[in-house]
Amino acid sequence: MPGETRSRGRFITFEGGEGAGKSTQVERLRSRLSQRGIGVVATREPGGAPRAERIRSFLLAGRAKALGPAAEAILFSAARNDHLDTTIRPALARGQWVLCDRFSDSTRAYQGALGDLDPTFLTRLEEVVVGATRPDLTLVLDLPPELGLARADARRQARSEATDRFEAEDIGFHRALRAAFLAIAEEEPARCVVIDASRDADAVAADIWSHVEARLLGAPVGEAGDGA
Ligand code: Z5A
Numbered sequence: 001m002p003g004e005t006r007s008r009g010r011f012i013t014f015e016g017g018e019g020a021g022k023s024t025q026v027e028r029l030r031s032r033l034s035q036r037g038i039g040v041v042a043t044r045e046p047g048g049a050p051r052a053e054r055i056r057s058f059l060l061a062g063r064a065k066a067l068g069p070a071a072e073a074i075l076f077s078a079a080r081n082d083h084l085d086t087t088i089r090p091a092l093a094r095g096q097w098v099l100c101d102r103f104s105d106s107t108r109a110y111q112g113a114l115g116d117l118d119p120t121f122l123t124r125l126e127e128v129v130v131g132a133t134r135p136d137l138t139l140v141l142d143l144p145p146e147l148g149l150a151r152a153d154a155r156r157q158a159r160s161e162a163t164d165r166f167e168a169e170d171i172g173f174h175r176a177l178r179a180a181f182l183a184i185a186e187e188e189p190a191r192c193v194v195i196d197a198s199r200d201a202d203a204v205a206a207d208i209w210s211h212v213e214a215r216l217l218g219a220p221v222g223e224a225g226d227g228a
Contacts, residue, residue, distance in 0.1 A: 008092045008093065008095065009092045009094070009095050009096045009097045009098060010092075010098075010136045010137070010216050011088070011098050011100070011133065011134070011135045012097065012098070012099050012100070012137045012138070012212070013103040013105065013135040013137075013138045013139070014026055014101050014102065014138075014139050015102060015103070015105045015106060015138055015139070015184075016140055016141035016148075016181055016197060017141075017174055017178055018145070018148045018149055018166070019147070019148035019150070019151035019152030019153075019155070020141035020142070020143055020148050020197045021141055021143075021151075021197050021201060021204060022101045022102065022141055023044075023101055024201055025139070025141065025205060026042050026044075026099045026101050027042065029099055029205070029212065030042045032205075032209060033099075038096075039094070040096060040097045040098075040099060041087065041088075041091040041096050041097070042101075043087055043088070043098065043100050044100065045079065045080060045101065045102040045106065046059055046060075046076055046079040046080070046083075046102075047079065047083070048083040048086075048087050048100070049083045049085075051086070052079035052080070052086070055078060055079035058075070059075055059076065059079075059165065060164040060166075061164070062164070062165035062168075065165060068115075069111045069115025069116070070115070070117055070121065073107055073112070073115070073117060073122060073125060076106075076107050076111065077107065077125050077126075077129045080103070080107075080129050084129070084130070084133055088133060089133060103135060103138075104126050104129075104130055105138060105181065105184050107122065107125075108126075108184060109184065110166065113176065113177075113180035113183075114176055114180065134191070135191060136215075136216060137192075137211070137212065138185075138188075138192045139192075139195050139208055139211070140182070140184070140193065140194045141195050141197035141204070142181065142182065142194050142195065142196060142197055143197040143198040144198065145174035145175055145177070145178055146171070147198055148174070148197075149167075149171075149174060152167065195207055
């Protein structure tokens, strides 16, 4: 990453299926790190910057679906390129921590594993777009897809929202997605931690905090300190 220094902030990504609680936990961790006096930028993908948000609208409306998974992967990566340049790298360079709701593992899982793309294509795309700006820690929020979809459905009904391009896929898609995220975590244990996201939000937040402390703040797992 050009211009990266030793005082670079930390980069944490949240991954997992639909309704796993990623947005909820990004906010919990943002609040807790802020209380510690750590500068935090909470962001999301696709999106996280004005141009990238425009690409998000196009993708989630399903307007790129007919182009196929390779083109979708390129569009998600184009949004990521802008997000990295506009939001993530400047924040890390300022020494802020970046918490990102989905990142490149979502491309690997959704477009790669489920779109049956050549892994070399996605690896090359990730090398070009992400480069050295890899997450320090990835929290894979894992739960049975039926539970995640029920949570997402309840929220959607409460807000009178329609389903998006990926929410509309069948249960087999969401089961395969779960397996794809678990496989990524197994392949990269130094970066990824699997979190049981079927528990209540406080228990999930406490677990996440213990891993953040252990891996990025220097305290051992199990000594989470001052509550979630
Ligand atoms: N996508 C892709 O294909 N390729 C890519 O490279 C990238 C993305 C980056 C983005 O959708 C879509 O883009 C996504 C993958 C694809 N697919 N879909 N669909 P999005 O950003 O709109 O949605 P999402 O990322 O799937 O997140 P989500 O559905 O909004 O869920 P969430 O953030 O994980 O959960 P939440 O908003 O925190 O919680 C959901 C509800 O459950 C809410 O009412 C909470 O109050 C409740 N909740 C949260 N935690 C709990 C617990 N612990 N217990 C009970 N209830 C809870």
